[in-house]
Amino acid sequence: MFPKKTFFPLAGILAATLLLSACSSGDGGGDSGTPGSPGGSSQTATPASVTIEPANASGISPTTPIVVKAANGKLTDVTVTSSKGKTVAGEFSPDKLSWKTTEVLGYAGTYQVKAHAQGADGKTVEQQGQVTTLAPKKQANANLIPAPGAVKSTGVGVGQPIVFSFGAPVKNKAAVEKALTVESSPKQDGSWYWMDDKNVHYRPKEYWQPGTTITVTAKIYGVDFGDGVYGAEDRTETYKVHDSWIAKADGSSEQMQIFHNGSMVKSMPISMGKDATPTHLGPHVISDKQANYTMDSCTYGVCPPDPKAYRSDEKFSERISNDGEFVHENPNSVGQQGNSNVSHGCINLNAANAEWFFNNFGLGDVVEVTNSGGPQLPVWDLYGDWSKSWADWQKGSALQ
Structure with a gap:
């Protein structure tokens, strides 16, 4: 007797075959499901x-x-x-x-x-x-001296310091100084010196080279000056250095020699300060010039009945310090010019020499005084910057 055979329905065999096919990739590889789809990863893309x-x-x-x-x-x-x-x-x-x-x-x-x-x-x-x-208690501007517009056409002399005069006291000097830059072409070493809490001066190691372009920048906006004061606005200005004009005034010879770009071009008799009011020693820098000017000692605190007080109208006057020293015409001392010092501290010239000096010397030009019998021009006396050695000048920086 033959064994009994078992028969499977055709429909069941086809269903099993289809199920096996659905569980494998078309290329024989691994899982090809997409995130969140049957057979795939349950992760989704991370939102931004x-x-x-x-x-x-x-x-x-x-x-x-x-x-x-x-x-x-x-x-x-x-x-x-x-x-x-x-x-x-x-x-x-x-x-x-x-x-x-x-x-x-x-x-x-x-x-x-x-x-x-x-x-x-x-x-x-x-x-x-x-x-x-932030809301500042006060804002401070960076005022430049000399005013760039005043010297745009003439340029400045080789002795001209660059001065920032701030509109409020500076407590955080280092922070403010870091915001100040001076670029010169050709390049020259220079440094800042704080005269007081509001004024900082910049000068090179030696006099500026004639023809130098000086670009000055103060990026003080947002800078904390201290005590609730902040910089008001940034500014950038450019100065041009003109020819070198240096006058060398000697109190012993009572002569002043004039050097243009290093060569002596003229010598003139002078009368400087008398023993009671001697002219300061050292380099002076011209800060102002007036064809007609009233000189009044009261402007720097010497008033009548002080015997040193004076008031007079002078011509061709160029200021060389802030305490009443000028180079100017003085017809009353012509007889002493070249042989004795009789002024209140000024350098007196006759009419022709005073006019020539006035026409050739301007802001930033230098008058070097020797053998006057006076004290050294103080560094704080407007432009007494050159009275300091380079080493001492650098010590005036807040970044030293």
């Missing part, structure tokens, strides 16, 4: 996120840039708007992963930040924030 720096900050410096960054996506737009409705300029990085402001903010301002980014999942996210800048 946006951060704002500084985040919801208050009292920041207006020079601190607002930076917006995106993660797991790219920024699509960023807007920073002031409380007055002004849009602040900014720029994206090439990869659009970040954005930052490209203009400084204002003092005591509130700024609204709104940013959008699109993630790999195609969805857009938004981030908002607010930034508030």
